[in-house]
Amino acid sequence: MAVLLESLPLQERVLVWKLASPEGDGEVLLEVSDSVRETLIETMGQDELVAAMEDLPADEVAELAPDLPHDVVSEVLESRDEEEREQIRSTLSYKEGTIGTVMDYELLSIRADVACEVVLRYLRRFEKLPEHTDKIFVVDEGNVLQGVLKIRKLLVSDPDDLVSDVMARNVVKFHPDDDAEEAAQAFEKYDLITAPVVDEQQHLIGRLTVDEMLDVIREGSEADMLNMAGLKDEEDLFAPVIDSVKNRWAWLAVNLFTALVASRVIGLFEGSIEKIVALAALMPIVAGIGGNSGNQTITMIVRALAIGQISNTQATHLLKKEIGVALVNGLIWGSVMGIISFVLYHSIGLGVVMVAAMTLNLVLAATVGVLIPVTMERLGKDPALGSSVLITAVTDSGGFFIFLGLASIFLMH
Amino acid sequence: MAVLLESLPLQERVLVWKLASPEGDGEVLLEVSDSVRETLIETMGQDELVAAMEDLPADEVAELAPDLPHDVVSEVLESRDEEEREQIRSTLSYKEGTIGTVMDYELLSIRADVACEVVLRYLRRFEKLPEHTDKIFVVDEGNVLQGVLKIRKLLVSDPDDLVSDVMARNVVKFHPDDDAEEAAQAFEKYDLITAPVVDEQQHLIGRLTVDEMLDVIREGSEADMLNMAGLKDEEDLFAPVIDSVKNRWAWLAVNLFTALVASRVIGLFEGSIEKIVALAALMPIVAGIGGNSGNQTITMIVRALAIGQISNTQATHLLKKEIGVALVNGLIWGSVMGIISFVLYHSIGLGVVMVAAMTLNLVLAATVGVLIPVTMERLGKDPALGSSVLITAVTDSGGFFIFLGLASIFLMH
Numbered sequence: 119m120a121v122l123l124e125s126l127p128l129q130e131r132v133l134v135w136k137l138a139s140p141e142g143d144g145e146v147l148l149e150v151s152d153s154v155r156e157t158l159i160e161t162m163g164q165d166e167l168v169a170a171m172e173d174l175p176a177d178e179v180a181e182l183a184p185d186l187p188h189d190v191v192s193e194v195l196e197s198r199d200e201e202e203r204e205q206i207r208s209t210l211s212y213k214e215g216t217i218g219t220v221m222d223y224e225l226l227s228i229r230a231d232v233a234c235e236v237v238l239r240y241l242r243r244f245e246k247l248p249e250h251t252d253k254i255f256v257v258d259e260g261n262v263l264q265g266v267l268k269i270r271k272l273l274v275s276d277p278d279d280l281v282s283d284v285m286a287r288n289v290v291k292f293h294p295d296d297d298a299e300e301a302a303q304a305f306e307k308y309d310l311i312t313a314p315v316v317d318e319q320q321h322l323i324g325r326l327t328v329d330e331m332l333d334v335i336r337e338g339s340e341a342d343m344l345n346m347a348g349l350k351d352e353e354d355l356f357a358p359v360i361d362s363v364k365n366r367w368a369w370l371a372v373n374l375f376t377a378l379v380a381s382r383v384i385g386l387f388e389g390s391i392e393k394i395v396a397l398a399a400l401m402p403i404v405a406g407i408g409g410n411s412g413n414q415t416i417t418m419i420v421r422a423l424a425i426g427q428i429s430n431t432q433a434t435h436l437l438k439k440e441i442g443v444a445l446v447n448g449l450i451w452g453s454v455m456g457i458i459s460f461v462l463y464h465s466i467g468l469g470v471v472m473v474a475a476m477t478l479n480l481v482l483a484a485t486v487g488v489l490i491p492v493t494m495e496r497l498g499k500d501p502a503l504g505s506s507v508l509i510t511a512v513t514d515s516g517g518f519f520i521f522l523g524l525a526s527i528f529l530m531h
Numbered sequence: 532m533a534v535l536l537e538s539l540p541l542q543e544r545v546l547v548w549k550l551a552s553p554e555g556d557g558e559v560l561l562e563v564s565d566s567v568r569e570t571l572i573e574t575m576g577q578d579e580l581v582a583a584m585e586d587l588p589a590d591e592v593a594e595l596a597p598d599l600p601h602d603v604v605s606e607v608l609e610s611r612d613e614e615e616r617e618q619i620r621s622t623l624s625y626k627e628g629t630i631g632t633v634m635d636y637e638l639l640s641i642r643a644d645v646a647c648e649v650v651l652r653y654l655r656r657f658e659k660l661p662e663h664t665d666k667i668f669v670v671d672e673g674n675v676l677q678g679v680l681k682i683r684k685l686l687v688s689d690p691d692d693l694v695s696d697v698m699a700r701n702v703v704k705f706h707p708d709d710d711a712e713e714a715a716q717a718f719e720k721y722d723l724i725t726a727p728v729v730d731e732q733q734h735l736i737g738r739l740t741v742d743e744m745l746d747v748i749r750e751g752s753e754a755d756m757l758n759m760a761g762l763k764d765e766e767d768l769f770a771p772v773i774d775s776v777k778n779r780w781a782w783l784a785v786n787l788f789t790a791l792v793a794s795r796v797i798g799l800f801e802g803s804i805e806k807i808v809a810l811a812a813l814m815p816i817v818a819g820i821g822g823n824s825g826n827q828t829i830t831m832i833v834r835a836l837a838i839g840q841i842s843n844t845q846a847t848h849l850l851k852k853e854i855g856v857a858l859v860n861g862l863i864w865g866s867v868m869g870i871i872s873f874v875l876y877h878s879i880g881l882g883v884v885m886v887a888a889m890t891l892n893l894v895l896a897a898t899v900g901v902l903i904p905v906t907m908e909r910l911g912k913d914p915a916l917g918s919s920v921l922i923t924a925v926t927d928s929g930g931f932f933i934f935l936g937l938a939s940i941f942l943m944h
Binding site for chain 2: 121124125127238241242244245246247249250251252269270273274275276305306307309311328329332333335336339340342343344346347348349353355356357359360362363366367369370371373374376377378380381382384385388391392395396397398399400401402403405406407409410411413414416417418420421422426427428429432435436439442443446447450451454455458462506507510514518
């Protein structure tokens, strides 16, 4: 249902949503993207929204709460018991992007000093076990996490074995203030299905599940891809024109400003261009190949940073390598272009300037392609953010300056 | 271990790998990326490689086989029993990117006509259950899939209940020739942990697990990001310079060719540039904003195609919307730039040409930004492949042609 709604243009989407039965409305709201959720919530009355929240557990109510009208949230809070109210409030209190905002409270916990047989009987008393239950958390009388009992282990153990003898004590666990993307990477690394979340004193307070982590991974890599191209947020594919304009204007403005700078750089050399008009035709080649090559470098680095593959000491190593690649490419492709320029304009000087300018601009692209994302990361900013726009800005202005500068020095008599 | 090796430069990596104990070598080889795997396998002797394969199940041997020397593969095959040899061969026979290449054979299956108590006793006979077991597959005497018994359900059921009464009959199942990325999307949609793979006659032949699907999702979105920037393959961050050059040269060559085309477009208007040298300074602005805006559009569309959000009928709708966005942006930013051009060069004509050229190039960028990936998808090609290079090629040549063409018509007297 959520997938269908996301792929429908606005009018059809509202129509389908209105016609759909209200049962499971809350689940659908959870599944759709933020921008699509907004369009759906707008069409619902207060009563409908409150009804939609009815069957959702605390963590999911908290996930939707920021998008709901204030009155709806208060009404929903009133309908819950004290424990759930507390869980909703606490989820809402965590910073965006932390584990606290994605954990749930559907915990199954047992003591270490009981037999497996007892655990099996205890489980049978439930109507239904929480989704994705692959392990049961083992806690002491103070709710301090002692270990986990994997269901796989429980099923093959002797019914008389004590939990303390079959549980795993070496547990991957998380804190609610930890970064959710790092937790997702740990889920990937250790092939986890669920994991406990504990506070500073090791009290069990919640759990993470692989389905939430999958969403974190998907959203993280999509955000990187969109951010690199200078798109601000996940945009509803069928958003009204005006919303799309708003979503994209910021980086277009940055781009326009940097293009203006590049234009002024060219303006500095108008005298040279007047004398040799071929410079105007050749300069975009230098700028273009720098932009393309810089984008290759920056994309690789952004990806490596996203999966935590680059440490501080390696930045220098990578910089050297990328400059090496740039020198090789510059000499090869620069020479090709130098020869073509010579053939077109019958000037050896122009050909030589072309080789030099292309090589230098590729080296500039490689340097900046490594330094921009690494610096952003060190400053605690998102290295993907507008990286494509920034690298192009540098290789454009830089490329024009290098090419026209060299030409002015060596070709003007 | 795998993560550590990936983030080490080549020499240190080989050193660490040589020092590491051979136990679990095979697992590490599985976890590292293709390019890093190559560098590790190169350092190992035939005996070491055979030993590393020893503890791996059939599906994992098959995953590594294409990267191993032929002799090693034969030796490993000989050491397995007939069933496993068959599994390895059959995994190797599936096309890349299909479910057949990522499924495993660690199946737990039971009959529908036994009691839950019997199932529990049957499970207890195992030393260990397969990883991620969240459900047991229910088959008839002909190994035809009847349904699945969720472990969560088994644990809360009455021991006397028959499997047929508590199993789920409505099962998400896959065929080995299905696309792995689509299966991964189904795992996301339906929050699956494992799922059965069946042949045409519904015989149970394997299973998919969420950890493999996580890798598929991660690799898919990374490949999109790298491909858009014109990087051919997953590149080892610390690859030797020459390997990186090889990995990137193809798209650089394409870029150089398209830059040459753009340069020739400018060459057509050298006469106009000689008369009004300001044109040379302003033309990159028109091309640049087109490239930036086109990249925003194409990134959105590539992402939407990747998650299956665009159907054929919607392409037209999206095209209209993107053109709308382009018109609004063109008129706003074009006017800003038109005024700046007027201030800089004191020519109303130049300002007006600027507004018109920017608007037209943004419309071109929007059109091509939708059409390139949608067409690629329809042709069965990867819409991400070099999309950033292609869109820039169109907006550069197009931008120069539109701007210089309009200027030549309206400003030359």
